Amino acid sequence: MLNTSHQQLNKRIAQLEKELQFYKNFIKELTFPFEFTDYTLGMTMEKKRGQKEPIIGFLPVQHENGAHLQLDVDLSNDLPFEQIEAFLSPILDLVPHHIVFVDGNGMITLCNLQAANDTGVNRDSVIGKHIRELLQLPDELIVTLKSIEKNEPIYNQEVLDRYYGIINTRLIHNADGSIKRVISMFQSLNLMKETEKLAVAGRIAAGIAHEIRNPLTTVRGYLQFFKNDLPDKIIALIDKLLIPELDRANGIITDFLNIAKPAEVKTxxxxxxxxxxxxxxxxxxxxxxxxxxxxxxxxxxxxxxxxxxxxxxxxxxxxxxxxxxxxxxxxxxxxxxxxxxxxxxxxxxxxxxxxxxxxxxxxxxxxxxxxxxxxxxxxxxxxxxxxxxxxxxxxxxxxxxxxxxxxxxxxxxxxxxxxxx
Missing domain, CATH: 3.30.565.10 (Histidine kinase-like ATPase, C-terminal domain)
Structure with a gap:
């Protein structure tokens, strides 16, 4: 009977030692620093960056219960970057600019919807392909590739190829100094340019409407008023040419105003x-x-x-x-x-x-x-x-x-x- 109990005890001790070693191995594999305090046991555990083994200590005063865990996670080093991109992708889809991540070889790892829509590609199909297939430009015109070549970020560079706007790039490096990702954000200025043109058009249109529309209406009214007192040939000229041309001019002004001024859309x-x-x-x-x-x-x-x-x-x-x-x-x-x-x-x-x-x-x-x-x-x-x-x-x-x-x-x-x- 004693032998059986002794065997069970040894088996339990071996199991506990195995579990303890399992926890130690797990903590060794954690790449990020942390500090854990268990007030109930009166013990602390701290692991610093670059260390495999944590440091275990004891509290001078033991509390009754409770615990506290503090993590120090460096996203670019402590987690696989693919997980970060998967987390960021739906957020970056809300950004109205082009955002593209590429690796050190120029292969796309993330492309937001705005970039995919404006370049006319399927977002999922372009992942894993070279950035030139997204932009349809020669390599020497792609600013992101220049950032890889020079291994340095680019700040507010104006782009004047088939796309018009401002591009910024930022680099994320591996521990050995090689490029992990180049993050590119392109802000299109085409809409801003069109808005400026329409603002000018709006000011011109307001002047045209005031200076031309009123005289046209006056002339048209007098033609209608006097035409019955004129010869048939003149009446035919008024009905078939003069009034239609006045209406056409008025229609041109109306169309121009519709372009320059925001119209009400009843959706x-x-x-x-x-x-x-x-x-x-x-x-x-x-x-x-x-x-x-x-x-x-x-x-x-x-x-x-x-x-x-x-x-x-x-x-x-x-x-x-x-x-x-x-x-x-x-x-x-x-x-x-x-x-x-x-x-x-x-x-x-x-x-x-x-x-x-x-x-x-x-x-x-x-x-x-x-x-x-x-x-x-x-x-x-x-x-x-x-x-x-x-x-x-x-x-x-x-x-x-x-x-x-x-x-x-x-x-x-x-x-x-x-x-x-």
């Missing part, structure tokens, strides 16, 4: 696929038959689960402007227009593509500028007003063009809640 939850096929489709079909145009729809079925906040009438105006532009640029061959939708990251992309002659590269950068037009009778306000409407919907409007035709890309944010099924 509702709409399903974008339903809007394209029903509201827009009905309007375009009659025009398509009249002008012998083929219209094709290719819609992403996933968008049936989502909606966007939009003013339906204003969106219709945008697409009707694009449709009329395509008709006016029509060549001898049959004009084909393809309208497609796509769910991309956290936005909906709408493509309006034609097979027309395309826009020359020398003028494509100016097509959204107010009063820029290549048409003899054009005002140059249609595309400016269209982009303004899209921007008021918190979206963007871009254009791509080549020999095979022109494609306008409209991006709108998806409403966070699912549409009712």
């Amino acid at each position: 509702n939850h709409i399903n974008i696929n339903q809007f394209i096929t029903e509201d827009l489709g009905i309007l375009l079909q009659s025009e398509a038959l009249l002008h012998n145009i083929k219209v094709h729809f290719d819609l992403d079925e996933r968008l049936g689960m989502y909606d966007v906040e939009a003013d339906k009438n204003q969106l219709l105006q945008v697409f009707l402007n694009l449709f009329r532009n395509a008709i006016e640029a029509k060549t001898e061959r049959t004009l084909c227009i393809a309208i497609s939708s796509k769910l991309h990251n956290n936005i909906v992309q709408i493509y309006f593509q034609d097979n027309g002659p395309g826009i020359p590269p020398t003028i494509i950068e100016h097509i959204f500028d107010p009063f820029f037009s290549t048409k003899e009778a054009g005002t140059g306000l249609g595309l400016s007003l269209s982009r303004k409407i899209v921007e008021l919907h918190k979206g963007t409007m871009k254009v791509q063009s080549g020999e095979d035709g022109t494609c306008f890309i409209i991006e709108l944010p998806i409403n966070q809640r699912e549409a009712a099924s």
